[in-house]
Amino acid sequence: MKLRRSMLFLPGANAAMLSTAFVFKPDSIMFDLEDAVSLREKDAARLLVFHALQNPVYRDIETVVRINPLNTPFGLADLEAVVRAGVDIVRLPKTDSAADVHELEAEVERIEKACGREVGSTKLMAAIESASGVVNALSIATSSQRMIGIALAGFDYVMDMQTERGDGTELFYARCAVLHAARVAGIDAFDVVYSDVNDEEGFLKEVELIKKLGFNGKSLINPRQIELLHNAYAPTEEDVDYAHRVVAAAEKAEREGLGVVALNGKMIDAPIVNHAKRVLQKAQASGVRK
Amino acid sequence: MNDEFVFYTINPHKNWDEGAEIQRLLTLCDLDMDEGIETFVVGRQGRRLVACAGLDGDIVKCVATAPDLRGESLSLKLMGEVINLAVEQGHLHLFLFTHPSNVSFFGGCGFYELAEVPGYVTLMENTPVGIKRYSDQLRKLTQPGDKIGCIVMNANPFTFGHQYLVRLAASQCDWLHVFVVREDVSQFSYRDRYALVSAGVAGVPNLTLHHGSEYMVSRATFPDYFFKEKGMVGECCSAIDLILFRKYIAPALGITHRFVGTEPFCKTTRKYNDDMKQWLQVADSSAPAVTVVEVPRTVSSNIAISASEVRRLLRSGDMAKMPALVPRDTLNFLYSNYAT
Amino acid sequence: MKIIKEALAGTLESSDLLVKVTPLPEDRVDVVIQSEVMHQFGEQIRQVVLATLQQLGLISGQVVIEDKGALDCAIRARVQAAILRGAAVDQLDWSKLS
Known part of the structure; x- marks a missing residue:
């Protein structure tokens, strides 16, 4: 990406x-x-x-x-x-x-x-x-x-x-x-x-x-x-925090072989995970929004 | 990265309004408009005219930029446009006159000093090797001897006066170099002038006939010579031509003497002869002095023979006196082209 | 390749160079380089220019270069542009220009 x-x-x-x-x-x-x-x-x-x-x-x-x-x-x-x-x-x-x-x-x-x-x-x-x-x-x-x-x-x-x-x-x-x-x-x-x-x-x-x-x-x-x-285009700090948690949850689900990603008891779909990855990519490229 | 300056080309004689704007910019920069310039490159920032440079054949003139915008980039872009325009018009090799204090600026634009009249004017060319390569070419034509003479003539057209001068000079020297002014702004074309000189000096054994160049009596080295109708003779401009001769051309060929006819009719040429003594002999220079030998005109039927007299007779259609003034080849040429 | 007409390429602006080419009456290549960074990079610039001319197979012409601290890639490009213009070549073999 x-x-x-x-x-x-x-x-x-x-x-x-x-x-x-x-x-x-x-x-x-x-x-x-x-x-x-x-x-x-x-x-x-x-x-x-x-x-x-x-x-x-x-x-x-x-x-x-x-x-x-x-x-x-x-x-x-x-x-x-x-x-x-x-x-x-x-x-x-x-x-x-x-x-x-x-x-x-x-x-x-x-x-x-x-x-x-x-x-x-x-x-x-x-x-x-x-x-x-x-x-x-x-x-x-x-x-x-x-x-x-x-x-x-x-x-x-x-x-x-x-x-x-x-x-x-x-x-x-x-x-x-x-x-x-x-x-x-x-x-x-x-x-x-x-x-x-x-x-x-x-x-x-x-x-x-x-x-x-x-x-x-x-x-x-x-x-x-x-x-x-x-x-x-840089995400806010909250965006980044949330994205970290989403990605962590997705990685955990993958490690554990779970078909469903969940965060705070709510199910998360693939588009949300992808969006979170893009947020982190932008944060990595130019930090959080000033 | 918007290019904030827009450049284009105009003819100031056809675009009166813009011509007036150029005039104002030049005045602001303490420069005079040169009416001879038919092409100007102008630069605008928005609607404001901020830069101009004129091109008169192979000579860049009237270069000005708005005083508040004197940064490198505007001037360099302006000069870049002029250089490109000149190439489109067939001139890669350019000259410019400027005050000696601007030499380093134009140096940044790829121009190199040729000759300076200290405190007045500097002639520059846009190549580091133009005069050097030219001198190298001349050097190959060097002839042995202690007394090497030179004549630079326009020969417009070649007369008995020229022939007399050449024969006299040749008889006094080990070798004589004759240059024909190359600039094609005289009544007779360069080709015709050269051919008639060539015919007229045939038989002189110790002589080399050279094509002229932009480095001698050209519009670049001596512009006023070709604008005599203005009735002005540029002190500095003839000096530039002579300084160049002494600094480069004479050393290349080992020239020790320059021969010149006395000039009773033409004020510009008379002034040039006087200047010649000053700049070739008297003035301080790192180059050796060249002795100026003035030869009185030969007289025919009580008139000193001169090319200007020949042209005057031609204008009045008076061919009868011609055989007394010009050698056979010139006479034949005049009959076949002018006799009715 | 021979220079058959006067041509130029480039500009006088910083980080660029102006290249002027002129025909010569004989088969000889005359290269003249002026640079603001001559004492530091003169030899390197000359190497790049000569290699570029050789690659093009130039055998006749004068090449005068006014360098304003250009990178090697700009030098190659400007020299090629001036030569190709002066030699009136418009069909290029790109594989020979890299």
């Missing part, structure tokens, strides 16, 4: 950020070859990311690369580079249907075979940025064994919906649809970026909302947001 609360976006053309971002310790680092890279720098950014992925400093952190869409002149070259460089996850932008994922998956498999990488070891995630993507969210989420998550991308989506970013009402249906699809598929769900890096209050409010909805985490554009997000 991989913790994915924070996914930090890094512009693929920026050598300084690529060289230092690992120090911020987000759960995942996403090198962007798409919107953050000007047309002039597509080739150079691809090479930078290709080499950054092979740098030992990224060995212990999950790496994601947002490639250009496959229908652009850059998408396939991006994929060739990052699969060979050992990226953990390829993020496909502008995913409208399961067919987009299937097309990507076929190319990934071809490259894995060509370079001798274990087939299936490159994981995928899809960014949903349109009304069709939202409507097809479930089929996208379940389109491949390689899928580890789906992410909502707000900027293009609100334009497609003929609206604009506001208090979140405009994203309400999309967030719910993406989240449900992810849960049905058993994969992670990521919320949109919060682009005003100076508005800490607004960021935390949005984090509170998406945490309540059930998102695993959020895409971030500023390292300063990582700690805020991790803290907001």
